[in-house]
Amino acid sequence: MLSQTIVDRLKEIVGEKNVVTKPTELFAYGYDGTLLSGDAIGAVFPETTDQVVELVNYMNEQDIKLVPRGAGTNVSGGTIPSEKSIVINFTRMTKVLEIDTENFVAVVEPGVVNFDLQQELEKVGFYYPPDPSSWKASTLGGNIGECSGGPRCFKYGVTRDSILGLEVVLPNGKVIRTGGRNFKSEPGYDLTRIIVGSEGTLGLVTKAYLRILPKPVTKKTMLAIYNKVEDASQTVADIVAAGIIPTTLEMMDNLLINTTEDYCHAGLPRDAGAILIIEIDGYPEDMDEQIETIREVTKKANARDFKIAQTAAEVDQIWLSRRVAFGSVARVKPCYSIQDITVPRSEFPQAIEGILKIAKEYDMIIGLVAHAGDGNLHPLVLFDQRHADEVERVHGAEGALSKLAVSLGGTMSGEHGIGVVKKKYMDVEFTPGAMEAFRKLKKTFDPANRFNPDKIISI
Amino acid sequence: MLSQTIVDRLKEIVGEKNVVTKPTELFAYGYDGTLLSGDAIGAVFPETTDQVVELVNYMNEQDIKLVPRGAGTNVSGGTIPSEKSIVINFTRMTKVLEIDTENFVAVVEPGVVNFDLQQELEKVGFYYPPDPSSWKASTLGGNIGECSGGPRCFKYGVTRDSILGLEVVLPNGKVIRTGGRNFKSEPGYDLTRIIVGSEGTLGLVTKAYLRILPKPVTKKTMLAIYNKVEDASQTVADIVAAGIIPTTLEMMDNLLINTTEDYCHAGLPRDAGAILIIEIDGYPEDMDEQIETIREVTKKANARDFKIAQTAAEVDQIWLSRRVAFGSVARVKPCYSIQDITVPRSEFPQAIEGILKIAKEYDMIIGLVAHAGDGNLHPLVLFDQRHADEVERVHGAEGALSKLAVSLGGTMSGEHGIGVVKKKYMDVEFTPGAMEAFRKLKKTFDPANRFNPDKIISI
Numbered sequence: 001m002l003s004q005t006i007v008d009r010l011k012e013i014v015g016e017k018n019v020v021t022k023p024t025e026l027f028a029y030g031y032d033g034t035l036l037s038g039d040a041i042g043a044v045f046p047e048t049t050d051q052v053v054e055l056v057n058y059m060n061e062q063d064i065k066l067v068p069r070g071a072g073t074n075v076s077g078g079t080i081p082s083e084k085s086i087v088i089n090f091t092r093m094t095k096v097l098e099i100d101t102e103n104f105v106a107v108v109e110p111g112v113v114n115f116d117l118q119q120e121l122e123k124v125g126f127y128y129p130p131d132p133s134s135w136k137a138s139t140l141g142g143n144i145g146e147c148s149g150g151p152r153c154f155k156y157g158v159t160r161d162s163i164l165g166l167e168v169v170l171p172n173g174k175v176i177r178t179g180g181r182n183f184k185s186e187p188g189y190d191l192t193r194i195i196v197g198s199e200g201t202l203g204l205v206t207k208a209y210l211r212i213l214p215k216p217v218t219k220k221t222m223l224a225i226y227n228k229v230e231d232a233s234q235t236v237a238d239i240v241a242a243g244i245i246p247t248t249l250e251m252m253d254n255l256l257i258n259t260t261e262d263y264c265h266a267g268l269p270r271d272a273g274a275i276l277i278i279e280i281d282g283y284p285e286d287m288d289e290q291i292e293t294i295r296e297v298t299k300k301a302n303a304r305d306f307k308i309a310q311t312a313a314e315v316d317q318i319w320l321s322r323r324v325a326f327g328s329v330a331r332v333k334p335c336y337s338i339q340d341i342t343v344p345r346s347e348f349p350q351a352i353e354g355i356l357k358i359a360k361e362y363d364m365i366i367g368l369v370a371h372a373g374d375g376n377l378h379p380l381v382l383f384d385q386r387h388a389d390e391v392e393r394v395h396g397a398e399g400a401l402s403k404l405a406v407s408l409g410g411t412m413s414g415e416h417g418i419g420v421v422k423k424k425y426m427d428v429e430f431t432p433g434a435m436e437a438f439r440k441l442k443k444t445f446d447p448a449n450r451f452n453p454d455k456i457i458s459i
Numbered sequence: 460m461l462s463q464t465i466v467d468r469l470k471e472i473v474g475e476k477n478v479v480t481k482p483t484e485l486f487a488y489g490y491d492g493t494l495l496s497g498d499a500i501g502a503v504f505p506e507t508t509d510q511v512v513e514l515v516n517y518m519n520e521q522d523i524k525l526v527p528r529g530a531g532t533n534v535s536g537g538t539i540p541s542e543k544s545i546v547i548n549f550t551r552m553t554k555v556l557e558i559d560t561e562n563f564v565a566v567v568e569p570g571v572v573n574f575d576l577q578q579e580l581e582k583v584g585f586y587y588p589p590d591p592s593s594w595k596a597s598t599l600g601g602n603i604g605e606c607s608g609g610p611r612c613f614k615y616g617v618t619r620d621s622i623l624g625l626e627v628v629l630p631n632g633k634v635i636r637t638g639g640r641n642f643k644s645e646p647g648y649d650l651t652r653i654i655v656g657s658e659g660t661l662g663l664v665t666k667a668y669l670r671i672l673p674k675p676v677t678k679k680t681m682l683a684i685y686n687k688v689e690d691a692s693q694t695v696a697d698i699v700a701a702g703i704i705p706t707t708l709e710m711m712d713n714l715l716i717n718t719t720e721d722y723c724h725a726g727l728p729r730d731a732g733a734i735l736i737i738e739i740d741g742y743p744e745d746m747d748e749q750i751e752t753i754r755e756v757t758k759k760a761n762a763r764d765f766k767i768a769q770t771a772a773e774v775d776q777i778w779l780s781r782r783v784a785f786g787s788v789a790r791v792k793p794c795y796s797i798q799d800i801t802v803p804r805s806e807f808p809q810a811i812e813g814i815l816k817i818a819k820e821y822d823m824i825i826g827l828v829a830h831a832g833d834g835n836l837h838p839l840v841l842f843d844q845r846h847a848d849e850v851e852r853v854h855g856a857e858g859a860l861s862k863l864a865v866s867l868g869g870t871m872s873g874e875h876g877i878g879v880v881k882k883k884y885m886d887v888e889f890t891p892g893a894m895e896a897f898r899k900l901k902k903t904f905d906p907a908n909r910f911n912p913d914k915i916i917s918i
């Protein structure tokens with residue numbers, strides 16, 4: 001519980017309406033997209049960088065820890081108050097400060113929802129490449145904290161590749177400006193990318209300079225349907241080998257085909273082993289040849305069906321299942337643990353084989369969605385939280401999946417961050433030297449361990 | 460001077476032939492692409508990571524500082540032994556360890572020359588995007604240290620965007636592996652990008668995982684000639700506004716047109732105010748429309764001539780002047796100071812105006828080459844080192860150029876690094892909070908200040 005003096009001071013800083021202290025209300029700030037939760041001792045909603053600075057300084061004075069929070073959609077426990085902390089919500093810093101089409105820059109506050117920015121950009125013929133599946137809810141501040149990916153990363157990179165510069169409040173209360181309005185702006189050490197993906201453990205982002213791009217002139221969406229998941233994997237390898245870099249190469253397996261059919265009746269054949277959604281973008285003139293190559297590749301890989309969307313409605317129809325995929329599994333089991341292991345593309349078939357083995361070994365149902373071009377798999381381990389033995393087996397499977405990815409030359413986390421969930425596997429992927437470097441970095445920026453403590457690494 | 464004991468031990472580590480200690484021979488390792496020089500107390504040429512580790516451990520034991528060095532082409536004093544140091548040359552670690560076209564990865568040792576890798580990749584239909592002008596000489600280790608750019612950065616990003624992972628020997632002698640074979644591999648703090656651009660002050664790169672790409676199906680090279688440099692600037696803005704992202708947008712001004720004509724007789728009109736080299740790449744089908752748009756844009760901006768290269772020989776002819784540009788100014792003055800200020804593209808005309816003012820104010824001849832699409836200008840300040848007053852004015856002009864870039868919302872260094880040359884202007888661009896963060900980072904990685912001391916920041 002916070003003392004009245006502290007509550008009063010917090011209200012002085014951010015205003016009466018921007019402080020929450022009742023336990024019943026605080027409940028809303030103690031969870032995220034995992035099943036974890038924690039108890040915040042307070043929640044505040046700053047509206048300006050100055051307020052953030054004042055908050056940080058005051059919390060330093062009072063030795064209070066803090067957890068930054070956007071929409072709370074993250075799936076690695078990154079916004080769980082794992083120690084007694086005040087949650088700093090950025091959901092009232094939601095201004096798109098500038099859209100500069102001449103220099104391909106958008107300047108935003110951290111609470112802007114990714115999709116809202118996309119809508120604004122759409123009006124002027126631009127877009128912001130990173131498109132995490134959570135984009136209709138998740139904030140850009142959160143995307144930066146987790147270095148989020150998304151379906152079109154295969155062509156356009158992850159969040160770190162689209163961040164030009166940041167305004168950051170450091171744990172010592174100082175405001176720094178990193179990078180600039182130009183992707184060539186980064187003399188000195190790359191502070192921008194030290195902050196991107198650091199999950200609020202090194203600093204609080206209060207403003208971001210994003211690289212935006214003109215919308216591609218044309219985009220084509222295709223759907224290929226397979227009897228066997230292996231054939232879908234083969235298609236991915238073959239498309240890339242043919243020199244084509246699609247925007248998107250999304251895969252879904254039989255389990256997900258069925259749960260999504262139950263949920264939204266998109267018309268996918270329930271006996272299919274896998275579907276592949278393929279999107280390419282560029283100039284209208286170069287679409288036909290690429291589509292023809294892709295059609296041939298899918299045919300060679302035994303696709304039983306291949307469709308090209310001809311209208312916007314058909315594009316939506318193709319995407320429908322993928323969009324509802326995560327929610328749809330609730331019909332099988334009430335809970336899922338989503339992983340984001342990533343392997344070199346060539347190891348994709350081996351990764352799928354390994355996942356099947358793990359499902360068997362831990363006696364779990366595992367569904368599969370994948371950003372296949374990136375080698376980024378999302379095994380969904382389904383379970384029922386009310387059964388302690390299942391929960392235990394989920395954790396076993398999570399660990400096994402992380403180890404599988406690393407054993408194939410990949411990583412346990414391609415785009416969801418480490419948070420608290422994957423922290424215990426960090427030393428599977430990293431040598432003691434790297435772990436030590438991580439700890440030193442954290443201590444350098446945040447010696448008192450007040451910024452989102454207990455995330456990524458323990459110090 | 461190194462004691463015989465130390466020399467013996469160094470020879471034990473890297474082998475007799477890989478140690479240089481004679482002052483006359485050491486002379487070769489004390490300069491770079493600037494006019495600066497320093498005295499190395501020794502030079503060693505490790506051939507393996509293990510040898511690098513042994514060297515670092517031994518130098519720690521003996522409290523000896525070190526300067527890493529590739530080809531020594533850098534233009535910011537980054538490889539100058541500014542304190543008593545042993546130079547660690549990576550020019551005998553030159554293996555291309557792997558070219559993995561399936562996963563778009565090349566694994567190289569740091570001493571591989573950029574162009575040599577490009578030649579290897581060419582054979583399998585791939586390329587590595589960063590193409591600094593020094594690429595025929597500069598090493599990939601050096602490119603990583605300086606986060607080098609190049610003409611095709613406008614479309615494909617700088618070095619940091621093409622590095623997937625690194626093997627690094629830290630100042631504490633530990634070897635860490637960062638990132639991976641996948642651009643999504645970076646859980647934890649982004650150690651890869653902390654090292655990229657850190658000029659050897661935080662660690663020594665002993666292996667690099669590079670992102671390679673299939674060669675574009677087609678490339679088209681165009682040349683536009685203008686009476687006025689302003690019109691060339693306008694073209695750059697208009698091409699981008701038309702939604703075209705060329706690979707390359709290179710500009711050269713009247714001074715450089717004339718010095719290059721003197722040097723290589725490429726056939727450019729000596730009275731032209733500026734030329735623009737424009738390259739686009741992609742599918743053959745989409746070239747024509749883009750070329751037509753570019754032709755119209757150049758015409759609207761008063762281009763007096765517009766050429767499209769039809770043969771490989773014509774491409775070479777168009778590039779000829781740009782390639783010899785830096786060397787050609789020797790006919791005007793024996794020395795030049797090259798800057799790499801970068802501004803938001805929209806400020807490009809103001810930057811050119813500012814450069815002209817600075818030339819006048821400091822009474823210097825300043826020629827101009829620019830990666831215009833990036834807003835990255837290379838003012839060449841010409842001078843004669845034998846005249847102390849000119850040298851003094853060069854330094855004045857350098858400072859004024861850095862300040863000009865920052866005042867236009869840009870940066871003093873887009874792609875050449877800070878080294879010792881631009882260190883004194885760091886606080887023009889960065890706030891005290893950021894400067895402190897830089898110093899803390901350096902101290903965290905290298906508390907004894909043994910790795911390339913005196914570069915980027917003083918601690």
